[in-house]
Amino acid sequence: MAIENIVIAGAGTMGYSMAQIFARYNYHVTIYDLKEEALETAKKRIKENTQILLQENEITNDQEKEIHQHLKYTTDLKCFENCDLVVESIIENVEIKQNFYKQISKIVKEETILATNTSGISINTLASAVYKPERFIGMHWFNPSHLILLIEIIKGDQTLESVAQTIKELSLHIGKKPVIVQKDVLGFAANRIQFAVLREALYLVEQGVISKEDIDSVMKYGLGFRYACLGPLExxxxxxxxxxYHISDYLMKDLCNDTQIPSELAKLYDEGHYGVKSQQGFYDYHEGKDHEAIKHRDDQLLKLYNALYK
Incomplete structure (x- = not known):
């Protein structure tokens, strides 16, 4: 199943990042959004990102020009008519996504693959709104997408194996490390593991066992450092x-198994503290600390990426 023309639906952070990566590998990419201002912001961010790549000698001047030449921006639904792949990255709302697919799946060619970048909404639930759902699949990227190699490919009950393999080959071609999630479960694989860790981490903090700073240090300098090289089974x-086995015998029964939203997370949410985006979360990001935190994160990830994978 040849992929040449790709439409990214949604011009937000994940949308324009994915578009830039596809364009870098010479795919013809159109970024679609309802709002013209969102497209202008995406265009600005991509220009900034390619300038950074140029300064770091990751790309040449000619390659930078080619990236921009491979990109188009539009609010016109006609862009879906002749594409080979749609990667949707709109708001994480089931009803909005389903309405999008009801409309788009009738506009695209019958063989066009439809992929969602949802972080955890059921693929089968979204597929129920898709005309010819056998070509529908999850393609879950991770932020920042230019540095995180993993892509989760999630099959719905009706997804054709050929569709899954096409998306896998596409992911490999753009330098990613794809995994196929064979069954549709909420949160897929990565987020289920991430939230299991978050639940236990917040439980330990809430019980006064350890501070929030130290629980983050446990992950950064111990588990996370090791998990950068080895998976949990390894x-x-x-x-x-x-x-x-012996540790499991006494520890498993003592781990947090609460099914409610962790109280500290719920408290921050109710207060309107959403993390870096609102300049306050578990930590304070006011007075420019948000930009510093993002830069520090990307610098650290880039060093790790270069050390392990480049």
Whole structure:
């Protein structure tokens, strides 16, 4: 299933980042959004990002020009008529996404693959709104998408294997590390693991076992450092399955198994504190600390990326 023309639906952070990556690998990419101002912001951000790549000698002047030549921006639904792939990255709302697919799946060619970048909404639920749902699939990217290699490919009950393999090959071609999630479960694989860690981390903080700063240090300088090189099952193999068996015997029953939203997370949400985006979360990001935090994150990830994968 040849992919040449791609439409990214949604010009937000993930949308324009994905578009830039596809364009860098010579795909013809159109960014679609309802709002012209969102497209202008996307165009500005992509220009800034390509300038950084140019300064870091990641791309040449000619390659920078080619990236921009491969990109188009539009609010016109006609852009969907002749594309080979749609990657949707609009608001995380089931009803809005379903309405989008009801409309778009009748506009695109019958063989066009439709992919959603949802972080955890059921693929089957979204597929129920799709004409010819066998060509519908999850393609979950991670932020910042220019540095995080993982892409989760999530099959719905009706997704054709050929569609899954096409998206896998496409992901490999753009330098990513794809995994196929064979069954549609909420949160897929990565977010289920991430939220299991978050639940236990917040439980330990709320119980006064450890401070929020130190629980982050546990992950950054211990578990996270190790997990950058080994997966959890590999860690267990190296640690000895007999050891992990015996630890499991007493520890599993003592771990947090609460099914409610962690109280500290709920409290911050109710107060309108959403993290970096609102300049206040578990930590304070006022007075320019938000930009500093983003730069520090990207610098650290880039160093790790260069050390392990470049």
């Amino acid at each position: 860690v267990a193999d190296f640690g000895g399955l007999d050891t992990f």
